Amino acid sequence: MLPLAPRPMEDELLSSWLSRVACRYDLDGGALRGLLTTPGDDAETMTTLHGLDYQPAHEEIAVLAAAARLPVERLSTLALTTAHPTWPRHWYAWDWGVLVPSNGTEPYANALAPGWCDLCLSEDQAVGRHAYLRRHWAYAAVGFCHRHRLPLRHLCPFCQTAGSLRFVPSDGGTRLCCGNCDLTFPRQKGHRVKRLEARLGLV
Numbered sequence: 001m002l003p004l005a006p007r008p009m010e011d012e013l014l015s016s017w018l019s020r021v022a023c024r025y026d027l028d029g030g031a032l033r034g035l036l037t038t039p040g041d042d043a044e045t046m047t048t049l050h051g052l053d054y055q056p057a058h059e060e061i062a063v064l065a066a067a068a069r070l071p072v073e074r075l076s077t078l079a080l081t082t083a084h085p086t087w088p089r090h091w092y093a094w095d096w097g098v099l100v101p102s103n104g105t106e107p108y109a110n111a112l113a114p115g116w117c118d119l120c121l122s123e124d125q126a127v128g129r130h131a132y133l134r135r136h137w138a139y140a141a142v143g144f145c146h147r148h149r150l151p152l153r154h155l156c157p158f159c160q161t162a163g164s165l166r167f168v169p170s171d172g173g174t175r176l177c178c179g180n181c182d183l184t185f186p187r188q189k190g191h192r193v194k195r196l197e198a199r200l201g202l203v
Contacts, residue, residue: 005068006174009132013114014056014078015049016133016167020174021068023167037063050110053138054089055081083135093140113162114138115152117145118186121176130173131185133165158183 004024008017019029027035030048037060052060056079058072065075076082080092095111114137124131136146144151155162156178164179175184 001069002067005070006130007070008075008078009130009134011135012078013053013112013133013135013138014075015052015112017075017078018049018052018064019167020130020132023169023174028166033064036067048111053078053080053112054092054110055079078135080135080138091140093138112138113154115143115154116165116176116185117148117150117152119148119150120145121186124173125170125175125186128171128173131167131176132174133176153185156181156183157185 002021002025005021006017006024008014015029018033022029022032025032033049033052058076061075061079062072064070065072068075080087084091093113093115095113114133116133116137120134121131123129136142137152142152156164159178159181161178161180166177166179167174168177168184169175170184177184
């Protein structure tokens with residue numbers, strides 16, 4: 001059982017919640033997942049969060065919930081198939097897909113590729129809330145923030161890499177960070193973002 005486990009947000013991705021918990025122990029989400037759900041020496045082999053967001057196994061959810069002292073039903077609601085049971089898999093933004101020439105199908109990776117909204121992260125920081133990845137940021141057909149109507153970012157604004165997000169502790173909460181250059185978001189914001197934040201009363 002974990003001595004400290006932040007509570008999940010209502011619209012949070014499951015991988016985001018587990019990564020926020022993991023950063024409290026100086027781990028990434030995949031490493032904590034392996035330690036909690038894989039017995040014995042096999043714990044070292046599970047180092048990713050692949051497959052966790054879409055349709056996690058009930059047994060894994062039960063173990064994670066017990067470790068965080070959460071009801072299984074509460075943690076289950078973060079799974080995409082629970083939140084949107086009728087949505088097909090291709091309605092979400094996946095890290096990659098490979099076309100199979102023999103039958104024309106496209107199997108998707110198990111890793112989601114959500115974007116993020118700088119203004120949402122600014123709001124999180126301004127009100128002392130944990131930064132987290134929202135569920136709708138992983139909808140493939142959206143590509144913009146529902147709250148601020150701004151295009152989502154998919155590349156680090158500093159090193160221009162993708163797919164390497166992590167969380168770091170900050171003032172009792174968490175901040176989103178680039179896993180490649182280690183700079184946190186948002187930072188050194190452009191004029192447009194500053195102007196919108198001023199309009200929203202965030203600065």
